[in-house]
Amino acid sequence: MRAVVFDEFGRIPEVREVKDPAPSRAGAVIRVEATGLCRSDWHGWMGHDPGICLPHVPGHELSGVVEAVGSDVVNWRPGDRVTVPFVCACGRCPACVSGSQQVCERQEQPGFTHWGSFAEFVPIHQADVNLVGIPEEMWYVTAAGLGCRFATAFRAVLAQGRTAPGEWVAVHGCGGVGLSAVMIAAAIGARVVAVDVSPQALDLARKFGASAVIDASAIRGEVAEAVRSVTDGGAHVSLDALGSPTTCAASVNSLRRQGRHVQVGLLPNGAGDLPMDLVVSLELEILGSHGMPAHAYPPMMDMIDSRLLRPELLVTGTIGLDQAPAALAAMGTAPGAGVVVIEPQASGRAFRLDQAPVTGTQESDGA
Known part of the structure; x- marks a missing residue:
């Protein structure tokens, strides 16, 4: 062959x-x-x-x-x-x-x-x-x-993230799995804010149901603050669909009180410094998702x-x-x-x- x-x-x-x-x-x-x-x-x-x-x-x-x-x-x-x-x-x-x-x-x-x-x-x-x-x-x-990509996103949004209609979902990274997550979350009635550095990826996120998009390259690292502003206090569920210390930290920082972070993208070099003080003080959940x-x-x-x-x-x-x-x-x-x-x-x-x-x-x- x-x-x-x-x-x-x-x-x-x-x-x-x-x-x-x-x-x-x-x-x-x-x-x-x-x-x-x-x-x-x-x-x-x-x-x-x-x-x-x-x-x-x-x-x-x-x-x-x-x-x-x-x-x-x-x-x-x-x-x-x-x-x-x-x-x-x-x-x-x-x-x-x-x-x-x-x-x-x-x-x-x-x-x-x-x-x-x-x-x-x-x-x-x-x-x-x-x-x-x-x-x-x-x-x-x-x-x-x-x-x-699609099955992983499906389980990340529904089983691990426990996303409900009307909740805000932040998706950090709009490649294949991220865009899948946007589509799935929007389909069940969640409100989605999509984050990426690519205008083309953000255009696709809008097409697949994102209520708002954030160009991470245009706001000089203030992604979490932008997400919290769009969602009026933070996302209920946030997914790192890329897998980098930057997107992982931004996802956790994007959450409102008792929010759920789902790590979907691989982090081969580790997650770097996570804001564990917020995990404790806001009672955040840190979850992984590994396919379906x-x-x-x-x-x-x-x-x-x-x-x-x-x-x-x-x-x-x-x-x-x-x-x-x-x-x-x-x-x-x-x-x-x-x-x-x-x-x-x-x-x-x-x-x-x-x-x-x-x-x-x-x-x-x-x-």
């Missing part, structure tokens, strides 16, 4: 042919029809994730078609249309048994713990636990985001089916595998507005299991 591969952290990847993956006994191989370009992939490429082994294929939010399944898989067959939560759970640990597969004690993540979806095919382990069916009418490009388990998808899928949520509107462009290396590298300096999705374009080549390495482990041949 063709895949985007990097041999050194921070060095531009290349597209080359590598061995096809084989399904583990409880796993599946997915023919990748679409895979999102996410800032988390950039963090992995830069070496911010200590679990990545080289050489490596990035990519973790995907949709496609089940191409092959292992002998122990019960619920899925070749030809099924699916997406996958970026946290793939074991299904057996105490966290999984309690229903919290997004914090599985033995979790795997395509594109991080093993080779990912910037490729024509990707292996997924524990298929019965982790695959999510998608309807025939859903565009694969739309479905790709349901594995990470497969069993929790139905309410989100129902809202998409009713067109109350329109994740397809977040997609601002599609590219092929050959354009993916440069696009991944550019995320460090010019992340752009909206979401770019890669379509691997397998050129109609049939997946042949007899060409795959015979293995049931994710480590073999990087897959």
